Amino acid sequence: MGAAGAAASLSDFVLDLPGHVSGKVREAWELxxxxxxxxxxxxxxxFDRVIGLVPHKGQVLNQLAGWWFARTADIVPNHLLAIPDPNASLVIDASPLPVEVVVRGRLTGSTSTSILPRYLAGDRVLYGHRLPDGLRPHGPLPQPLITPTTKAQDGGHDQPITVEGVETDGLVERRLWRRIQDVALALFERGSQIAEDAGFVLADTKYEFGLDSDGNLLLIDEVHTPDSSRYWDAANLDARLEAGQAPEGFDKEAVRLALRAAGYRGDGTPPDLAPSVWTETSTRYIALYERLTGLPFVPGEQPIEDRLRRNLAGLLG
Ligand SMILES: Nc1ncnc2c1ncn2[C@@H]1O[C@H](COP(=O)(O)OP(=O)(O)OP(=O)(O)O)[C@@H](O)[C@H]1O
Ligand SMILES: [Mg+2]
Structure with missing residues (x-):
């Protein structure tokens, strides 16, 4: 694992509560x-694996998701109930739908589920969408596209599926899937607008949805964070693309690219990356938070574990 800043980072976290489930990025407790x-x-x-630690990333994700949930609640209700600690959220426990709803505004990406590598290889029908010839790498798509993947089970990789396939494979029932597509495109439009006002391009993102105990649709997980999205600096984007350079990203694409450059394709133990990759990613996640929200990023008290235990004491009863 990347060691840079590890002393100040939150890796694993244990609470004396039942119902514990561990994700790649989050620890959850079903209360x-x-x-x-x-x-x-x-x-x-x-590549669906834990690669390393990025100082302050957990706090940025938790607080930024909260910020975006408040700015999208008029489009679709979400799971957020409270933020009792900079790194923690209390949410409605939902039944997650088995599909990751990826929305893309740009022809980009580096992983096998991304559309740029496949477009460059000559593919013109991606996730069931036909794309014209002559699109520029990282340039805008004719319109935002929904490119779903199935949600990988433990250790597996997410698999691409077409918009029609979600319904015909019985992952989500037809009317609900229609609604989800409308909601996802509206969320992406909102996200793109707010990002643009802050000088960013929201290139693509991923939404997860679930149903509450009454069967109502909820936006769950995280929204428009730099883990679930690609964000680019708008100011230098055109100049960089003209010069044949990649966009300047404020997300984890730099880590993916560094892994690729080291020959990693997603299987086996990931290579160690230079410490600068981790510190630079931390700086960018914080910069994204500050520019989007217009608020200074104030790191929560350290050590994070002790603070979490204090702030969550009420739940531990
Ligand atoms: N309100 C909710 N109810 C039930 N499950 C949820 C809710 N919100 C998020 N989840 C689930 O909790 C998990 C969050 O953990 P984490 O972010 O570590 O996910 P992951 O999918 O393992 O990793 P990654 O985000 O890197 O793909 C996800 O499986 C997500 O679907
Ligand atoms: Mg996740």
Whole structure:
């Protein structure tokens, strides 16, 4: 694992509560009252694996998701109930739908589920969408596209599926899937607008949805964070693309690219990356938070574990 800043980072976190489930980035506890406690660590995942630790990342993700949930609640209700600690959220425990709803505004990406590598290889029908010839790498798509993947089970990789396939494979029932697509495109439009006002391009993002105990649709997990999205600096984007350079990203794409450059394709133990990759990613996650929200990023008290335990004491009863 990347060691830079590890002393100040939140890796694993244990609470004396039942119902514990461990994700790649989050530790969760299913509380007996229908709520779920999510603690966001500083772990960074890429290629569906934990690769290393990024200082302050957990706090940035938790607080930025909260900020975006408030700015999208008029489009779709979400799971967020409270933020009892900079790294923790109390949410409605939902039944997650088995599909990751990826929305893309740009022809980009570096992983096998991304559309740029496949477009460059000559593919013109991607996730069931036909693309014209002559699109420029990292340039805008004719319109934002939904490119779903199935949600990988433990240790697996997310698999691409077409918009029609989600319905015909029985992952989500037809009317609900229609609604989800409308909601996802509206969320992406909102996200793109707010990002643009802050000088960013929201290139693509991923949404997760769930149903509450009454069967109502909820936006769950995280929204428009630099883990679930690609964000680019708008100011230098055109000049960089003209010069044949990649966009300047404020997300984890730099980690994916560094892994690729080291020959990693997603299988086996990931290579160690230079410490600068981790510190630079931390700086960028914080810069994104500050520019989007217009608020200074104030790191929570350290050590994070002690602070979490204090702030969550009420739940531990
Ligand atoms: N309100 C909710 N109810 C039930 N499950 C939820 C809710 N919000 C998020 N989840 C689930 O909790 C998990 C969050 O953990 P984490 O972010 O570590 O996910 P992951 O999918 O393992 O990793 P990655 O985000 O890197 O793909 C996800 O499986 C997500 O679907
Ligand atoms: Mg996740």
């Amino acid at each position: 007996p009252d229908g709520r779920r406690l999510l603690v966001t660590s500083d772990r960074l995942s890429a």
